[in-house]
Amino acid sequence: xxxxxxxxxxxxxxxxxxxxxxCTYSDRGSQSFFWYRQYSGKSPELIMFxxxxxxxxxxxxxxxLNKASQYVSLLIRDSQPSDSATYLCAVNPWADYKLSFGAGxxxxxxx
Amino acid sequence: NAGVTQTPKFRILKIGQSMTLQCTQDxxxxxxxxxxxxxxxxxxxxxxxxxxxxxxxxxxxxxxxxSRSTTEDFPLRLELAAPSQTSVYFCASSYTVSGGYTDTQxxxxxxxxxxx
Numbered sequence: 568x569x570x571x572x573x574x575x576x577x578x579x580x581x582x583x584x585x586x587x588x589x590c591t592y593s594d595r596g597s598q599s600f601f602w603y604r605q606y607s608g609k610s611p612e613l614i615m616f617x618x619x620x621x622x623x624x625x626x627x628x629x630x631x632l633n634k635a636s637q638y639v640s641l642l643i644r645d646s647q648p649s650d651s652a653t654y655l656c657a658v659n660p661w662a663d664y665k666l667s668f669g670a671g672x673x674x675x676x677x678x
Numbered sequence: 679n680a681g682v683t684q685t686p687k688f689r690i691l692k693i694g695q696s697m698t699l700q701c702t703q704d705x706x707x708x709x710x711x712x713x714x715x716x717x718x719x720x721x722x723x724x725x726x727x728x729x730x731x732x733x734x735x736x737x738x739x740x741x742x743x744x745s746r747s748t749t750e751d752f753p754l755r756l757e758l759a760a761p762s763q764t765s766v767y768f769c770a771s772s773y774t775v776s777g778g779y780t781d782t783q784x785x786x787x788x789x790x791x792x793x794x
Contacts, residue, residue: 571720601782601783609787609788610768610785610786610787610788611721611768611785612785613782613783613784616782655720655721657783664709664728664774665711665723665726665736666723666783668720668721669720670718670719670720671719671720
């Protein structure tokens with residue numbers, strides 16, 4: 568079983584819609600959870616991090632964490648063409664300062 | 679602050695050649711990392727360092743070496759390049775307190791390496 572799994576893409580959404588990205592992880596003791604955005608040919612950049620169960624909102628982005636079910640999700644509201652990118656979920660396993668990355672979900676927002 | 683810088687941006691190597699990928703950060707971060715990313719794949723950790731003089735292997739270290747003599751620099755050495763090392767290489771850094779939450783990793787722009 569992979570440590571971090573993301574829903575397979577690509578995900579195509581119309582402009583203005585909500586894009587929903589899911590990520591599950593295997594280490595129940597994981598502490599920190601990150602969502603990175605990566606444009607084609609560019610390096611990953613942090614969108615959000617979340618440490619506690621529940622929702623965390625930042626502008627059009629909402630991260631949701633459920634440690635009991637071992638999943639973390641990212642919602643992108645009012646999707647824009649500029650949101651078209653690959654989104655990487657990263658998890659910090661228990662007692663480990665390294666991150667485990669998922670393979671990413673590619674999102675395409677069509678105008 | 680320049681953040682994390684990497685050189686070169688692109689490189690083509692012949693099988694058996696060696697090279698060093700340079701990485702420098704100016705954020706006084708204690709942790710530094712090297713990843714490789716193959717097409718359509720996530721990031722795989724090659725090596726990491728928790729401070730000057732301390733390095734350790736990640737999940738795909740074979741064929742690579744690192745050193746960290748200063749806080750700022752973390753070069754990655756490829757010995758005897760093979761086609762399987764064709765990839766995009768990212769360096770990253772973070773400030774992490776031992777026993778605390780892992781802080782955000784900041785990535786450099788990447789080096790695109792082709793081995794022919």
